[in-house]
Amino acid sequence: MTSAIKDRTTAPTALGRRPSWQLRARAFGAMFRRDFTVTGKELPFVLAQVLLQPIFFMFIFGRLLTSIGFTAGTYASLLFPGLLALTVVVTAIQGTAFPLVVEFGYTREIDDRLLAPSPVWALAVEKILFAAARGLLAGLALFPVGIWVLGSIPYQASGLVLLVTMLLLACLVGATFGLVLGTFITPDQINIFFSLLFTPLAFLGSVQYPWPQLAQLRWFQILTAFNPITYASEGMRAALIPGVPHMPALVCVSVLLAGIVLFGILGLVGFRRRAAD
Protein backbone atom coordinates (compact mmCIF):
# COMPACT_ATOMS: atom_id res chain seq x y z
CA MET A 1 0.00 0.00 0.00
CA THR A 2 2.64 2.44 1.01
CA SER A 3 4.78 1.71 -2.01
CA ALA A 4 1.86 2.73 -4.16
CA ILE A 5 1.87 6.12 -2.49
CA LYS A 6 5.56 6.54 -2.93
CA ASP A 7 5.86 5.33 -6.48
CA ARG A 8 2.78 6.80 -8.01
CA THR A 9 3.59 9.22 -10.76
CA THR A 10 1.23 11.27 -12.83
CA ALA A 11 1.60 12.92 -16.16
CA PRO A 12 2.39 16.59 -15.63
CA THR A 13 -0.41 18.88 -16.66
CA ALA A 14 0.13 22.38 -17.98
CA LEU A 15 -1.08 23.82 -14.69
CA GLY A 16 1.21 21.58 -12.69
CA ARG A 17 4.25 23.38 -14.03
CA ARG A 18 6.12 26.09 -12.25
CA PRO A 19 4.90 29.55 -13.26
CA SER A 20 7.04 31.08 -15.97
CA TRP A 21 8.70 34.46 -15.54
CA GLN A 22 6.32 35.80 -18.13
CA LEU A 23 3.36 34.74 -16.01
CA ARG A 24 4.93 36.21 -12.89
CA ALA A 25 5.51 39.48 -14.70
CA ARG A 26 1.88 39.54 -15.78
CA ALA A 27 0.73 38.92 -12.22
CA PHE A 28 3.04 41.70 -11.03
CA GLY A 29 1.60 44.07 -13.60
CA ALA A 30 -1.94 43.15 -12.56
CA MET A 31 -1.13 43.89 -8.91
CA PHE A 32 0.27 47.26 -9.87
CA ARG A 33 -2.85 47.98 -11.91
CA ARG A 34 -5.00 46.93 -8.98
CA ASP A 35 -3.32 49.48 -6.71
CA PHE A 36 -3.71 52.12 -9.38
CA THR A 37 -7.42 51.31 -9.83
CA VAL A 38 -8.11 51.25 -6.10
CA THR A 39 -6.20 54.43 -5.21
CA GLY A 40 -6.39 56.22 -8.57
CA LYS A 41 -9.70 57.89 -7.73
CA GLU A 42 -8.34 59.26 -4.49
CA LEU A 43 -5.09 60.48 -6.06
CA PRO A 44 -6.17 64.15 -6.35
CA PHE A 45 -7.13 64.10 -2.67
CA VAL A 46 -3.89 62.40 -1.69
CA LEU A 47 -1.91 65.02 -3.60
CA ALA A 48 -3.95 67.85 -2.07
CA GLN A 49 -3.37 66.33 1.36
CA VAL A 50 0.39 65.93 1.02
CA LEU A 51 0.90 69.27 -0.73
CA LEU A 52 -1.16 71.35 1.68
CA GLN A 53 1.46 71.41 4.40
CA PRO A 54 4.41 72.40 2.17
CA ILE A 55 2.24 75.09 0.55
CA PHE A 56 1.60 76.72 3.93
CA PHE A 57 5.20 76.24 5.01
CA MET A 58 6.44 77.93 1.84
CA PHE A 59 3.90 80.71 2.11
CA ILE A 60 4.51 81.53 5.81
CA PHE A 61 8.27 81.01 6.05
CA GLY A 62 9.37 81.52 2.48
CA ARG A 63 7.12 84.39 1.51
CA LEU A 64 5.32 86.07 4.41
CA LEU A 65 8.16 86.23 6.94
CA THR A 66 10.68 87.29 4.31
CA SER A 67 8.42 90.01 2.94
CA ILE A 68 7.90 91.55 6.40
CA GLY A 69 11.61 91.26 7.04
CA PHE A 70 11.85 88.61 9.75
CA THR A 71 13.76 86.13 7.61
CA ALA A 72 16.26 86.61 4.84
CA GLY A 73 14.98 86.34 1.26
CA THR A 74 17.30 83.42 0.60
CA TYR A 75 15.53 81.30 3.22
CA ALA A 76 12.91 80.27 0.66
CA SER A 77 15.52 78.57 -1.51
CA LEU A 78 16.94 76.79 1.55
CA LEU A 79 13.47 75.62 2.57
CA PHE A 80 12.29 74.29 -0.80
CA PRO A 81 14.75 71.35 -1.11
CA GLY A 82 13.95 70.33 2.47
CA LEU A 83 10.21 70.41 1.87
CA LEU A 84 10.72 68.45 -1.33
CA ALA A 85 12.54 65.71 0.62
CA LEU A 86 9.93 65.68 3.38
CA THR A 87 6.99 65.50 0.97
CA VAL A 88 8.49 62.68 -1.08
CA VAL A 89 9.53 60.55 1.90
CA VAL A 90 6.31 61.00 3.91
CA THR A 91 4.07 60.35 0.88
CA ALA A 92 5.99 57.17 0.15
CA ILE A 93 5.82 56.04 3.81
CA GLN A 94 2.06 56.52 3.79
CA GLY A 95 1.83 54.76 0.43
CA THR A 96 2.98 51.47 1.89
CA ALA A 97 2.13 51.75 5.59
CA PHE A 98 -1.56 52.75 5.46
CA PRO A 99 -2.81 50.28 2.83
CA LEU A 100 -0.88 47.38 4.36
CA VAL A 101 -2.10 48.02 7.88
CA VAL A 102 -5.67 48.01 6.61
CA GLU A 103 -5.29 45.08 4.22
CA PHE A 104 -3.48 42.87 6.70
CA GLY A 105 -5.51 44.00 9.66
CA TYR A 106 -9.15 44.73 8.90
CA THR A 107 -10.19 43.65 5.46
CA ARG A 108 -7.73 40.89 4.51
CA GLU A 109 -8.24 42.15 0.97
CA ILE A 110 -4.63 41.23 0.31
CA ASP A 111 -5.38 37.49 0.64
CA ASP A 112 -6.47 37.06 -2.95
CA ARG A 113 -3.14 38.43 -4.19
CA LEU A 114 -1.23 36.23 -1.75
CA LEU A 115 -2.88 33.25 -3.43
CA ALA A 116 -1.59 34.26 -6.86
CA PRO A 117 1.04 31.99 -8.40
CA SER A 118 3.86 34.43 -7.79
CA PRO A 119 6.26 34.70 -4.86
CA VAL A 120 5.13 36.48 -1.73
CA TRP A 121 8.12 38.83 -1.90
CA ALA A 122 7.00 39.99 -5.35
CA LEU A 123 3.86 41.47 -3.82
CA ALA A 124 5.96 43.29 -1.22
CA VAL A 125 8.20 44.67 -3.96
CA GLU A 126 5.13 45.77 -5.91
CA LYS A 127 3.87 47.62 -2.83
CA ILE A 128 7.25 49.36 -2.49
CA LEU A 129 7.34 50.41 -6.14
CA PHE A 130 3.77 51.66 -6.13
CA ALA A 131 4.30 53.73 -2.99
CA ALA A 132 7.58 55.03 -4.41
CA ALA A 133 5.77 56.10 -7.58
CA ARG A 134 3.27 58.01 -5.46
CA GLY A 135 6.07 59.71 -3.57
CA LEU A 136 7.76 60.65 -6.83
CA LEU A 137 4.52 62.07 -8.20
CA ALA A 138 4.05 64.21 -5.09
CA GLY A 139 7.65 65.42 -5.42
CA LEU A 140 7.20 66.37 -9.07
CA ALA A 141 3.96 68.18 -8.24
CA LEU A 142 5.79 70.26 -5.66
CA PHE A 143 7.84 72.01 -8.38
CA PRO A 144 4.95 73.91 -10.04
CA VAL A 145 3.41 74.48 -6.62
CA GLY A 146 6.72 75.94 -5.40
CA ILE A 147 6.93 78.27 -8.38
CA TRP A 148 3.35 79.35 -7.76
CA VAL A 149 3.83 80.09 -4.05
CA LEU A 150 7.43 81.32 -3.98
CA GLY A 151 7.63 82.94 -7.39
CA SER A 152 10.78 80.99 -8.20
CA ILE A 153 12.58 77.91 -6.97
CA PRO A 154 16.30 77.15 -6.91
CA TYR A 155 17.47 75.05 -9.85
CA GLN A 156 20.87 74.08 -11.28
CA ALA A 157 21.11 72.22 -14.61
CA SER A 158 24.38 70.71 -13.36
CA GLY A 159 22.54 69.19 -10.39
CA LEU A 160 19.89 67.44 -12.48
CA VAL A 161 21.41 63.95 -12.25
CA LEU A 162 21.84 64.28 -8.50
CA LEU A 163 18.28 65.64 -8.16
CA VAL A 164 16.79 62.66 -9.98
CA THR A 165 18.95 60.28 -7.93
CA MET A 166 17.88 61.92 -4.69
CA LEU A 167 14.21 61.87 -5.69
CA LEU A 168 14.41 58.14 -6.44
CA LEU A 169 16.32 57.33 -3.25
CA ALA A 170 13.94 59.44 -1.15
CA CYS A 171 10.92 57.60 -2.64
CA LEU A 172 12.44 54.23 -1.98
CA VAL A 173 13.62 54.91 1.55
CA GLY A 174 10.13 56.15 2.41
CA ALA A 175 8.39 53.20 0.74
CA THR A 176 10.62 50.60 2.42
CA PHE A 177 10.28 52.30 5.81
CA GLY A 178 6.51 52.32 5.28
CA LEU A 179 6.65 48.60 4.55
CA VAL A 180 8.32 48.03 7.92
CA LEU A 181 5.65 50.11 9.67
CA GLY A 182 2.81 48.56 7.68
CA THR A 183 3.77 45.02 8.58
CA PHE A 184 4.70 45.58 12.23
CA ILE A 185 1.91 47.94 13.31
CA THR A 186 -1.64 46.80 14.06
CA PRO A 187 -4.65 48.84 12.88
CA ASP A 188 -5.44 50.17 16.35
CA GLN A 189 -1.90 51.52 16.71
CA ILE A 190 -1.64 53.26 13.36
CA ASN A 191 -3.16 56.63 14.26
CA ILE A 192 -1.22 57.16 17.46
CA PHE A 193 1.92 55.88 15.80
CA PHE A 194 1.67 58.26 12.89
CA SER A 195 0.89 61.33 14.96
CA LEU A 196 3.82 60.53 17.24
CA LEU A 197 6.13 59.76 14.35
CA PHE A 198 5.28 62.50 11.92
CA THR A 199 6.25 65.57 13.92
CA PRO A 200 9.77 64.39 14.85
CA LEU A 201 10.28 63.17 11.28
CA ALA A 202 9.29 66.59 9.94
CA PHE A 203 11.31 68.71 12.38
CA LEU A 204 14.36 66.51 12.94
CA GLY A 205 14.98 66.03 9.24
CA SER A 206 17.06 69.12 8.36
CA VAL A 207 14.08 70.27 6.35
CA GLN A 208 14.06 73.82 7.69
CA TYR A 209 17.80 74.25 8.38
CA PRO A 210 21.11 73.14 6.83
CA TRP A 211 22.65 70.28 8.78
CA PRO A 212 26.38 71.32 8.75
CA GLN A 213 25.55 74.60 10.46
CA LEU A 214 24.13 72.81 13.47
CA ALA A 215 27.71 72.28 14.65
CA GLN A 216 27.32 74.60 17.65
CA LEU A 217 24.25 72.59 18.77
CA ARG A 218 26.03 69.26 18.68
CA TRP A 219 23.39 67.10 20.41
CA PHE A 220 20.73 68.30 17.98
CA GLN A 221 23.00 67.62 15.05
CA ILE A 222 23.54 64.07 16.25
CA LEU A 223 19.83 63.57 16.86
CA THR A 224 18.94 64.67 13.33
CA ALA A 225 21.53 62.30 11.89
CA PHE A 226 19.22 59.40 12.82
CA ASN A 227 16.44 60.67 10.55
CA PRO A 228 16.69 59.46 6.93
CA ILE A 229 14.95 62.65 5.82
CA THR A 230 18.09 64.57 6.88
CA TYR A 231 20.05 62.85 4.12
CA ALA A 232 17.29 63.39 1.58
CA SER A 233 17.07 67.11 2.47
CA GLU A 234 20.82 67.59 2.37
CA GLY A 235 21.10 65.70 -0.91
CA MET A 236 18.36 67.83 -2.45
CA ARG A 237 20.21 70.94 -1.33
CA ALA A 238 23.42 69.64 -2.88
CA ALA A 239 21.52 69.31 -6.15
CA LEU A 240 19.47 72.50 -6.06
CA ILE A 241 21.51 75.10 -4.10
CA PRO A 242 25.08 73.80 -3.93
CA GLY A 243 26.20 77.21 -2.61
CA VAL A 244 24.63 76.60 0.82
CA PRO A 245 26.73 74.39 3.11
CA HIS A 246 25.49 70.79 2.85
CA MET A 247 26.54 67.24 3.56
CA PRO A 248 28.66 65.68 0.81
CA ALA A 249 26.31 64.20 -1.80
CA LEU A 250 28.16 60.88 -1.62
CA VAL A 251 27.34 60.57 2.10
CA CYS A 252 23.67 61.29 1.42
CA VAL A 253 23.48 58.73 -1.38
CA SER A 254 25.33 56.07 0.65
CA VAL A 255 23.25 56.47 3.80
CA LEU A 256 19.98 56.44 1.85
CA LEU A 257 21.06 53.34 -0.05
CA ALA A 258 21.96 51.64 3.22
CA GLY A 259 18.58 52.68 4.64
CA ILE A 260 16.75 51.23 1.63
CA VAL A 261 18.58 47.92 2.04
CA LEU A 262 17.99 47.78 5.81
CA PHE A 263 14.31 48.78 5.71
CA GLY A 264 13.79 46.64 2.61
CA ILE A 265 15.06 43.53 4.39
CA LEU A 266 13.14 44.27 7.59
CA GLY A 267 10.02 45.05 5.57
CA LEU A 268 10.24 41.82 3.57
CA VAL A 269 10.70 39.84 6.79
CA GLY A 270 7.66 41.56 8.29
CA PHE A 271 5.67 41.02 5.10
CA ARG A 272 6.44 37.31 5.02
CA ARG A 273 5.52 37.05 8.68
CA ARG A 274 2.15 38.67 8.07
CA ALA A 275 1.50 36.80 4.84
CA ALA A 276 1.63 33.32 6.39
CA ASP A 277 0.80 32.01 9.86
Add this chain to the structure above:
Amino acid sequence: MVSGSRQQVAETVTCDALAVERGGAAGVRVRGLVKRYPKASVNAVDNVSFDVEAGTILGLLGPNGAGKSTTIGVLTTRVRPDGGQVSIADIDVIREPETVRRVLGVVPQRDNLELALSVRQNLLFHAAYHGIGRKARERRTDELLEQFELGNRAKDKPGRLSGGQFRRVMIARALMHDPAVLFLDEPSTGLDPAARQFVWQKVREMRARGVTILLTTHDMEEAAALSDRVGVMDHGRLLVLDRPEELVRTLTDGSTLEVSAEIAEERVPPLVRRLGELDGVERCERTGGSPPAPTIRLQLSGAAARLVAPVALAVEEFGGRLTGVDIGGATLEDVFIHLTGRRLR
Protein backbone atom coordinates in the same frame (compact mmCIF):
# COMPACT_ATOMS: atom_id res chain seq x y z
CA MET B 1 10.51 10.25 8.10
CA VAL B 2 9.43 7.69 5.55
CA SER B 3 8.83 4.93 8.05
CA GLY B 4 7.06 7.38 10.33
CA SER B 5 4.68 8.47 7.67
CA ARG B 6 4.03 4.89 6.60
CA GLN B 7 3.01 3.99 10.08
CA GLN B 8 0.81 7.04 10.17
CA VAL B 9 -0.94 5.96 7.02
CA ALA B 10 -1.55 2.53 8.44
CA GLU B 11 -2.93 3.99 11.64
CA THR B 12 -5.35 6.58 10.47
CA VAL B 13 -6.44 5.70 7.00
CA THR B 14 -7.13 2.03 7.48
CA CYS B 15 -10.81 2.52 6.76
CA ASP B 16 -9.82 3.94 3.44
CA ALA B 17 -6.75 2.08 2.37
CA LEU B 18 -8.09 1.58 -1.12
CA ALA B 19 -8.62 5.23 -1.78
CA VAL B 20 -4.97 5.90 -0.98
CA GLU B 21 -3.92 3.51 -3.70
CA ARG B 22 -6.34 4.85 -6.25
CA GLY B 23 -5.38 8.46 -5.68
CA GLY B 24 -5.50 10.72 -8.69
CA ALA B 25 -3.86 13.46 -10.67
CA ALA B 26 -5.61 16.28 -8.88
CA GLY B 27 -6.00 14.60 -5.53
CA VAL B 28 -4.88 15.90 -2.17
CA ARG B 29 -2.51 14.00 0.08
CA VAL B 30 -1.77 14.89 3.69
CA ARG B 31 0.64 12.89 5.85
CA GLY B 32 1.43 13.46 9.51
CA LEU B 33 0.51 17.12 9.39
CA VAL B 34 1.38 19.04 12.55
CA LYS B 35 0.87 22.73 13.22
CA ARG B 36 1.40 24.53 16.50
CA TYR B 37 0.88 28.27 16.61
CA PRO B 38 3.43 30.36 18.50
CA LYS B 39 2.61 30.64 22.20
CA ALA B 40 -0.02 27.87 21.96
CA SER B 41 0.26 25.02 24.42
CA VAL B 42 -1.28 22.39 22.15
CA ASN B 43 -1.07 21.54 18.48
CA ALA B 44 -3.74 23.18 16.34
CA VAL B 45 -3.36 20.26 13.95
CA ASP B 46 -1.97 17.13 15.52
CA ASN B 47 -0.60 14.44 13.24
CA VAL B 48 -3.34 14.41 10.64
CA SER B 49 -3.24 12.22 7.54
CA PHE B 50 -5.80 11.80 4.82
CA ASP B 51 -6.37 11.78 1.07
CA VAL B 52 -8.94 13.40 -1.12
CA GLU B 53 -9.39 11.40 -4.27
CA ALA B 54 -9.49 13.36 -7.49
CA GLY B 55 -13.00 14.41 -8.41
CA THR B 56 -14.54 13.74 -5.00
CA ILE B 57 -15.69 15.86 -2.09
CA LEU B 58 -14.19 15.43 1.35
CA GLY B 59 -15.93 17.19 4.20
CA LEU B 60 -14.01 17.94 7.37
CA LEU B 61 -16.55 18.09 10.16
CA GLY B 62 -15.85 19.42 13.61
CA PRO B 63 -16.54 22.21 16.07
CA ASN B 64 -14.83 25.61 15.88
CA GLY B 65 -11.19 25.28 16.85
CA ALA B 66 -10.95 21.64 15.75
CA GLY B 67 -8.13 22.44 13.31
CA LYS B 68 -10.14 22.37 10.08
CA SER B 69 -9.27 25.87 8.91
CA THR B 70 -5.63 25.44 9.88
CA THR B 71 -5.51 22.27 7.78
CA ILE B 72 -6.95 24.20 4.82
CA GLY B 73 -4.51 27.03 5.57
CA VAL B 74 -1.55 24.67 5.19
CA LEU B 75 -2.97 23.12 2.02
CA THR B 76 -3.49 26.55 0.47
CA THR B 77 0.06 27.76 1.30
CA ARG B 78 -1.15 30.28 3.88
CA VAL B 79 -0.04 28.47 7.03
CA ARG B 80 3.46 27.07 7.53
CA PRO B 81 3.28 23.58 9.04
CA ASP B 82 5.62 22.33 11.77
CA GLY B 83 5.70 18.80 10.41
CA GLY B 84 4.34 16.42 7.85
CA GLN B 85 3.99 16.24 4.10
CA VAL B 86 1.30 17.82 2.01
CA SER B 87 0.79 17.60 -1.72
CA ILE B 88 -1.85 18.57 -4.23
CA ALA B 89 -1.90 17.02 -7.69
CA ASP B 90 1.46 15.52 -6.73
CA ILE B 91 2.97 18.97 -6.21
CA ASP B 92 4.66 19.48 -2.85
CA VAL B 93 2.74 22.33 -1.23
CA ILE B 94 5.53 23.36 1.13
CA ARG B 95 8.34 23.26 -1.41
CA GLU B 96 6.45 24.61 -4.42
CA PRO B 97 3.84 27.04 -3.15
CA GLU B 98 3.75 29.08 -6.35
CA THR B 99 3.19 26.08 -8.58
CA VAL B 100 0.51 24.65 -6.36
CA ARG B 101 -1.40 27.95 -6.26
CA ARG B 102 -2.07 27.52 -9.97
CA VAL B 103 -4.15 24.39 -9.40
CA LEU B 104 -6.03 25.37 -6.26
CA GLY B 105 -8.93 27.69 -5.63
CA VAL B 106 -9.83 28.99 -2.19
CA VAL B 107 -13.07 30.28 -0.72
CA PRO B 108 -12.02 31.42 2.74
CA GLN B 109 -14.32 31.58 5.70
CA ARG B 110 -13.71 35.29 6.02
CA ASP B 111 -15.29 37.72 3.56
CA ASN B 112 -12.32 39.27 1.78
CA LEU B 113 -13.51 40.66 -1.54
CA GLU B 114 -11.87 43.91 -2.60
CA LEU B 115 -14.36 46.47 -1.36
CA ALA B 116 -13.15 49.31 -3.59
CA LEU B 117 -13.51 47.20 -6.73
CA SER B 118 -16.75 46.19 -8.41
CA VAL B 119 -17.90 42.58 -8.46
CA ARG B 120 -16.73 42.30 -12.05
CA GLN B 121 -13.34 43.86 -11.29
CA ASN B 122 -12.88 41.46 -8.38
CA LEU B 123 -13.18 38.55 -10.79
CA LEU B 124 -11.11 40.18 -13.56
CA PHE B 125 -8.21 41.05 -11.27
CA HIS B 126 -8.14 37.58 -9.75
CA ALA B 127 -7.77 36.10 -13.22
CA ALA B 128 -5.07 38.65 -14.09
CA TYR B 129 -3.08 37.66 -10.96
CA HIS B 130 -3.16 34.15 -12.41
CA GLY B 131 -1.76 35.36 -15.70
CA ILE B 132 -4.94 34.88 -17.74
CA GLY B 133 -5.06 37.15 -20.79
CA ARG B 134 -7.57 39.97 -21.17
CA LYS B 135 -9.96 38.37 -23.67
CA ALA B 136 -10.05 35.05 -21.84
CA ARG B 137 -10.62 36.63 -18.45
CA GLU B 138 -13.44 38.82 -19.70
CA ARG B 139 -15.17 35.84 -21.27
CA ARG B 140 -14.73 33.77 -18.13
CA THR B 141 -16.03 36.60 -15.93
CA ASP B 142 -19.19 36.89 -18.01
CA GLU B 143 -19.71 33.14 -17.85
CA LEU B 144 -19.28 32.91 -14.11
CA LEU B 145 -21.38 36.00 -13.38
CA GLU B 146 -24.18 34.39 -15.31
CA GLN B 147 -23.69 30.96 -13.73
CA PHE B 148 -23.84 32.48 -10.26
CA GLU B 149 -26.80 34.72 -11.17
CA LEU B 150 -24.81 37.87 -10.50
CA GLY B 151 -25.13 39.48 -13.93
CA ASN B 152 -27.18 42.39 -12.62
CA ARG B 153 -24.74 43.05 -9.76
CA ALA B 154 -21.58 43.10 -11.90
CA LYS B 155 -21.00 46.82 -11.49
CA ASP B 156 -21.87 46.99 -7.80
CA LYS B 157 -19.31 47.25 -5.04
CA PRO B 158 -19.32 44.20 -2.74
CA GLY B 159 -20.52 46.33 0.17
CA ARG B 160 -23.94 46.55 -1.47
CA LEU B 161 -24.44 42.80 -1.80
CA SER B 162 -26.48 40.52 0.43
CA GLY B 163 -24.68 37.82 2.39
CA GLY B 164 -25.65 35.16 -0.12
CA GLN B 165 -24.57 37.24 -3.12
CA PHE B 166 -21.27 38.07 -1.42
CA ARG B 167 -20.52 34.38 -0.89
CA ARG B 168 -21.47 33.64 -4.51
CA VAL B 169 -18.96 36.23 -5.71
CA MET B 170 -16.31 34.68 -3.45
CA ILE B 171 -16.93 31.26 -5.01
CA ALA B 172 -17.05 32.62 -8.55
CA ARG B 173 -13.75 34.43 -7.95
CA ALA B 174 -12.11 31.23 -6.74
CA LEU B 175 -13.21 29.53 -9.96
CA MET B 176 -11.84 32.20 -12.32
CA HIS B 177 -8.58 30.35 -12.99
CA ASP B 178 -10.37 27.02 -13.34
CA PRO B 179 -8.76 25.28 -10.35
CA ALA B 180 -8.55 21.51 -10.25
CA VAL B 181 -8.88 21.48 -6.46
CA LEU B 182 -11.23 23.77 -4.57
CA PHE B 183 -11.11 24.55 -0.85
CA LEU B 184 -14.29 25.79 0.77
CA ASP B 185 -13.97 26.89 4.37
CA GLU B 186 -17.44 26.91 5.97
CA PRO B 187 -19.13 27.62 2.63
CA SER B 188 -22.65 28.23 3.91
CA THR B 189 -22.13 29.58 7.41
CA GLY B 190 -24.40 32.52 8.04
CA LEU B 191 -26.47 32.07 4.89
CA ASP B 192 -30.26 31.81 4.75
CA PRO B 193 -31.73 28.48 3.57
CA ALA B 194 -32.24 29.57 -0.05
CA ALA B 195 -28.71 30.94 -0.39
CA ARG B 196 -27.38 27.80 1.22
CA GLN B 197 -29.21 25.59 -1.26
CA PHE B 198 -27.75 27.66 -4.11
CA VAL B 199 -24.22 27.18 -2.77
CA TRP B 200 -24.80 23.46 -2.33
CA GLN B 201 -26.08 23.16 -5.88
CA LYS B 202 -22.98 24.93 -7.21
CA VAL B 203 -20.70 22.68 -5.17
CA ARG B 204 -22.41 19.62 -6.65
CA GLU B 205 -22.08 21.06 -10.16
CA MET B 206 -18.35 21.59 -9.66
CA ARG B 207 -17.95 18.05 -8.47
CA ALA B 208 -19.82 16.84 -11.54
CA ARG B 209 -17.28 18.71 -13.67
CA GLY B 210 -14.48 16.80 -11.99
CA VAL B 211 -13.24 19.39 -9.50
CA THR B 212 -11.77 17.90 -6.33
CA ILE B 213 -13.28 19.60 -3.31
CA LEU B 214 -12.23 19.83 0.31
CA LEU B 215 -14.74 21.62 2.48
CA THR B 216 -14.93 22.29 6.18
CA THR B 217 -18.13 22.65 8.13
CA HIS B 218 -19.44 22.48 11.65
CA ASP B 219 -22.82 21.60 10.23
CA MET B 220 -23.41 17.87 10.07
CA GLU B 221 -26.28 18.32 7.66
CA GLU B 222 -23.99 20.11 5.21
CA ALA B 223 -21.28 17.48 5.63
CA ALA B 224 -23.77 14.68 4.97
CA ALA B 225 -25.44 16.45 2.05
CA LEU B 226 -22.30 17.25 0.09
CA SER B 227 -19.46 14.92 1.00
CA ASP B 228 -18.43 11.67 -0.60
CA ARG B 229 -16.41 11.10 2.53
CA VAL B 230 -16.45 12.81 5.89
CA GLY B 231 -13.56 13.26 8.28
CA VAL B 232 -14.47 14.08 11.85
CA MET B 233 -11.98 16.42 13.53
CA ASP B 234 -11.68 17.43 17.15
CA HIS B 235 -8.84 19.04 19.10
CA GLY B 236 -6.59 18.99 16.04
CA ARG B 237 -6.96 15.27 15.40
CA LEU B 238 -8.75 13.44 12.63
CA LEU B 239 -10.83 10.89 14.51
CA VAL B 240 -12.40 8.96 11.62
CA LEU B 241 -12.70 9.25 7.88
CA ASP B 242 -15.22 7.39 5.78
CA ARG B 243 -18.37 7.67 3.72
CA PRO B 244 -21.03 9.36 5.84
CA GLU B 245 -23.41 6.40 5.74
CA GLU B 246 -20.58 4.06 6.77
CA LEU B 247 -19.74 6.29 9.71
CA VAL B 248 -23.33 6.30 10.81
CA ARG B 249 -23.65 2.53 10.32
CA THR B 250 -20.46 1.48 12.06
CA LEU B 251 -20.22 4.04 14.83
CA THR B 252 -23.84 4.16 15.90
CA ASP B 253 -26.30 1.32 16.03
CA GLY B 254 -28.81 2.76 13.78
CA SER B 255 -31.84 4.30 15.36
CA THR B 256 -32.81 7.11 17.66
CA LEU B 257 -35.88 8.04 19.61
CA GLU B 258 -36.69 11.70 20.11
CA VAL B 259 -39.09 12.11 23.01
CA SER B 260 -41.09 15.18 24.03
CA ALA B 261 -42.82 15.26 27.38
CA GLU B 262 -44.62 17.52 29.79
CA ILE B 263 -42.75 17.21 33.04
CA ALA B 264 -41.54 19.40 35.88
CA GLU B 265 -38.12 20.81 35.16
CA GLU B 266 -36.43 19.44 38.28
CA ARG B 267 -37.48 15.92 37.32
CA VAL B 268 -35.84 16.01 33.91
CA PRO B 269 -32.31 15.03 35.02
CA PRO B 270 -33.46 11.95 37.00
CA LEU B 271 -35.73 10.99 34.10
CA VAL B 272 -32.82 11.24 31.66
CA ARG B 273 -30.76 9.00 33.95
CA ARG B 274 -33.62 6.53 34.23
CA LEU B 275 -34.13 6.41 30.45
CA GLY B 276 -30.42 5.87 29.96
CA GLU B 277 -30.67 2.73 32.07
CA LEU B 278 -33.40 1.15 29.95
CA ASP B 279 -32.52 -1.97 28.01
CA GLY B 280 -31.51 -1.13 24.46
CA VAL B 281 -30.63 2.52 25.17
CA GLU B 282 -27.03 3.36 24.37
CA ARG B 283 -27.08 6.97 25.33
CA CYS B 284 -29.66 9.43 26.52
CA GLU B 285 -29.47 13.20 26.72
CA ARG B 286 -31.61 16.25 26.83
CA THR B 287 -31.50 18.04 23.50
CA GLY B 288 -33.73 21.05 23.99
CA GLY B 289 -37.26 22.22 24.61
CA SER B 290 -38.15 24.70 27.30
CA PRO B 291 -39.75 23.89 30.65
CA PRO B 292 -42.06 22.22 31.21
CA ALA B 293 -41.76 20.54 27.78
CA PRO B 294 -38.23 19.17 27.32
CA THR B 295 -37.08 17.06 24.40
CA ILE B 296 -34.89 14.08 25.12
CA ARG B 297 -32.92 12.06 22.62
CA LEU B 298 -32.19 8.38 23.00
CA GLN B 299 -29.64 6.57 20.90
CA LEU B 300 -30.59 2.95 20.60
CA SER B 301 -28.92 -0.34 19.97
CA GLY B 302 -32.11 -2.13 18.98
CA ALA B 303 -35.41 -1.40 17.29
CA ALA B 304 -36.94 1.89 18.37
CA ALA B 305 -40.60 0.83 18.38
CA ARG B 306 -40.02 -1.67 21.16
CA LEU B 307 -38.88 1.12 23.47
CA VAL B 308 -41.83 3.45 23.12
CA ALA B 309 -43.89 1.71 25.85
CA PRO B 310 -41.07 1.53 28.44
CA VAL B 311 -40.25 5.19 27.79
CA ALA B 312 -43.89 6.22 28.26
CA LEU B 313 -44.01 4.30 31.54
CA ALA B 314 -40.82 5.89 32.76
CA VAL B 315 -42.11 9.37 32.00
CA GLU B 316 -45.30 8.63 33.96
CA GLU B 317 -43.22 7.25 36.81
CA PHE B 318 -41.69 10.71 37.17
CA GLY B 319 -45.10 12.38 37.10
CA GLY B 320 -44.93 13.52 33.50
CA ARG B 321 -46.86 12.91 30.32
CA LEU B 322 -45.47 11.76 26.99
CA THR B 323 -46.52 14.24 24.27
CA GLY B 324 -44.52 13.15 21.26
CA VAL B 325 -42.24 10.41 19.94
CA ASP B 326 -40.12 10.64 16.83
CA ILE B 327 -38.30 7.60 15.53
CA GLY B 328 -35.32 8.36 13.37
CA GLY B 329 -32.06 7.02 12.04
CA ALA B 330 -28.78 8.08 13.56
CA THR B 331 -26.94 11.01 11.97
CA LEU B 332 -23.41 12.35 11.82
CA GLU B 333 -24.28 14.25 14.97
CA ASP B 334 -24.60 10.92 16.78
CA VAL B 335 -21.29 9.86 15.26
CA PHE B 336 -19.68 12.97 16.69
CA ILE B 337 -21.25 12.38 20.11
CA HIS B 338 -20.11 8.77 20.01
CA LEU B 339 -16.54 9.83 19.24
CA THR B 340 -16.17 12.80 21.55
CA GLY B 341 -18.91 12.50 24.14
CA ARG B 342 -19.98 16.03 23.19
CA ARG B 343 -22.50 17.61 20.87
CA LEU B 344 -21.18 19.37 17.81
CA ARG B 345 -22.60 22.75 18.76
